[in-house]
Amino acid sequence: MDQSELDNVRALLRSKPRPIGWAERRQRLDAIGSVWAVADDVTLECVDVNGLDGEWSIAPGSDASHVLMFFHGGGYCSGSIVSHRRMVTEAARAARMRTLAVAYRLAPEHPFPAAYDDALTAWRFLRNQSIPASRLVIGGDSAGAGLAVALIRRLRDAHEQLPACAWLVSPWMDLTMSGSTFASKDAVDPIIHKTYLNELADAYLPPGMDRKDPRISPLYADLRSFPPLLIQVGSAETLLDDATRFASAAGAADVPVTLEIWPHMIHAWHLWNAQLEPGRRALASAGAFIRAHVDVRS
């Protein structure tokens, strides 16, 4: 690893004071996520996802008959198609399939179950395009990974067909924030701290909702019959424990699990893949995982 690349990303994150308020936070995540532009050879197309804003992306060599649907992170309160465009479009290249980025509704304007319902809306949209579930993959980072797992659980409970596999980056899996790495990794994580997540959880959850509800904290969900999962997390993350505990829980429930822990990487480092080589390698690994599982089932 080229340490200077990671130092540059850390410097980018430090370059302005932490934003205050929802509008400023959203603007800031859009800005730091789009510092490096989308590659010239990627084609983007806006799409109405049954009332939600969506964006298709396709890279050279991608197969349009397979789709990776991606839910961005941002703690259910920020993040957008813009903030995650570089990450999602390069995932299209690595997985050699189309991607669909979905602008689900955000809190605090739209608390739970808005995002949870929007995830299902987006899935229905794809299924109504006559794409078999076995050609669909669901991905997400951080809160988006939580949404991805919540959606799969909802489909499983409804006895619907499931996606071929799922790809979870730096997942936020436990809104009780009981992970031990909130303390042990606090000093090295430049993005995610417990007080910040508590603020986000308060904004997302209706008053009185149990923070262990499996629709928002998949760590406490019954995970049986889930499709194969790839979980990627950095070792410089306060959410490291969310990823490792979720991997353990899913594995114990007889789910095929691959967990990758990437040394020194920070929360959702794939975002900065343009200038961070481990971001590109992590996308390549995710792409290989996805292709192996989609090919098997299609």
Add this chain to the structure above:
Amino acid sequence: MDQSELDNVRALLRSKPRPIGWAERRQRLDAIGSVWAVADDVTLECVDVNGLDGEWSIAPGSDASHVLMFFHGGGYCSGSIVSHRRMVTEAARAARMRTLAVAYRLAPEHPFPAAYDDALTAWRFLRNQSIPASRLVIGGDSAGAGLAVALIRRLRDAHEQLPACAWLVSPWMDLTMSGSTFASKDAVDPIIHKTYLNELADAYLPPGMDRKDPRISPLYADLRSFPPLLIQVGSAETLLDDATRFASAAGAADVPVTLEIWPHMIHAWHLWNAQLEPGRRALASAGAFIRAHVDVRS
């Protein structure tokens, strides 16, 4: 997965009463490990590993200039070159390199540190053949995985060069037996139970030795600066928690970690790869991991 294949292995394990006494246990593990013969196209060669019995294996397409050194499992009290020959020789094929199986000394005749010292003896033997450490990989299953990690720790502490990566199957990482899956997986694990492991630990450890000593319980070791680790474990194992907790500990210490949890697989299922397709797939995955890491560094 073809359920009947796994059922056949479970039937094999049930086909005789559990052995009693060390001699009978050793005989039994040799017998169940060698039910399926080594493939015809594998070449075996006995070797004197500085006083220990060893065996080279090479499969068609294997590169003799790279070596996977493998420590068999058996709770430090049983297991041999014979019991693990099918597993090790097929690992040679998957990793496309030579393997060296090492018959380290067994307890209770030879308690700690006999095996621990023999692991170092075997490493020195390889290094004295002028093979760069970057072309060496250390693997092991169960107690053998514990030995592999203990050896790497010892080399790291001595500021010696480290192997390119390590491959750990169903590792026994905590001789205090504090894992939660000893209870939750007891009914589905046909091989490993807490009382049995306690007997093995008592046989291996000199009186009064702390069961958290990092030379025997790598879960409690400082793991910093370790090479990349692939950890493979089955979901039907009482040792599942040993694998997941060790993955978490190594990842938190900034070690590159890949953890694979294989649904329904039992302890060291690779042993029965001849008739168990997930055994072959797990070996293929390990081979790909090893080749990726050896190529990078050589």
